[in-house]
Ligand SMILES: Nc1ncnc2c1ncn2[C@@H]1O[C@H](COP(=O)(O)OP(=O)(O)OP(=O)(O)O)[C@@H](O)[C@H]1O
């Protein structure tokens with residue numbers, strides 16, 4: 001978390017083009033707002049994060065808290081009515097450290113620069129596999145095209161790599177399946193094909209949005225192994241998005257807990273599990289089903305639901321669900337992010353952190 005901490009602290013003093021060694025991607029106060037009939041939907045509302053080179057950053061939170069929209073902001077695959085602000089800085093391209101980072105939020109979403117970043121620099125495993133594939137081309141042609149752009153230009157060799165990749169993610173008879181169209185595959189098979197496409201591009205950054213939910217346990221483990229192999233082979237940096245804290249414990253170095261479009265807790269993985277500070281994180285941890293809790297018939301599911309992020313008042317989004325909520329304080333204004341311990345950021349008035357220095 002050292003870099004993350006420094007970088008977050010640096011928000012006020014560093015210019016966006018300051019080079020931060022050891023960081024490959026950084027989000028600074030990124031917002032994605034959707035203009036809807038009934039008002040403004042703040043899907044992502046001021047997210048600041050860093051992805052360290054070779055590291056794995058887990059993003060966790062309940063359904064609707066803005067995880068996928070955050071991923072789409074980085075990949076710039078947002079719908080046309082989305083308004084994106086803040087910075088998403090890419091510090092390295094094609095293996096070269098950049099003198100000036102590329103600010104992804106400022107790129108034309110259909111222009112050549114973002115297209116040259118997608119695939120080899122940043123690859124994405126979407127939560128919805130159909131987002132990754134065009135329905136009118138065979139999966140093989142799409143995977144081979146991506147490989148030829150980023151890894152191996154020879155078509156025959158690229159086809160071989162694609163077939164091997166499909167086999168590795170558990171697709172049987174990959175020589176035949178490679179010539180099928182996305183709609184011919186089941187949902188689980190499409191998910192595997194998309195993972196094969198993302199991994200075979202040997203990306204510097206992999207964004208994996210709930211990559212294993214549609215897969216059975218054995219294939220889940222295989223996919224995590226493949227991602228780890230990529231990390232060992234080419235030092236890929238990974239953003240792992242999930243609502244499963246077990247997966248976070250297994251995969252991540254640093255963790256951002258998201259709630260209602262904001263990061264509410266941000267720290268290294270050990271601190272998250274051993275010293276969680278935000279009431280929401282604590283509630284998430286209590287809600288993990290364990291064999292022991294099952295035996296006792298006790299599940300501490302978090303009461304209430306995530307509010308719909310439309311036209312919300314300025315206050316803590318967790319107010320109605322929080323055991324520590326204090327009327328007159330938490331319902332009057334949104335809590336700032338504070339550094340509760342070195343490198344451990346928390347957005348809450350009610351933790352010990354009220355003594356700590358405000359950082360955002
Ligand atoms: N294209 C869109 N247009 C309008 N609203 C959207 C769009 N995509 C997402 N939203 C809204 O933005 C908020 C965040 O959605 P997002 O998909 O990022 O949640 P998530 O954390 O990925 O949830 P899940 O765990 O269910 O995948 C939600 O309230 C959702 O309804």
Ligand SMILES: [Mg+2]
Pocket residue numbers: 067068069127209
């Ligand atoms: Mg999602």
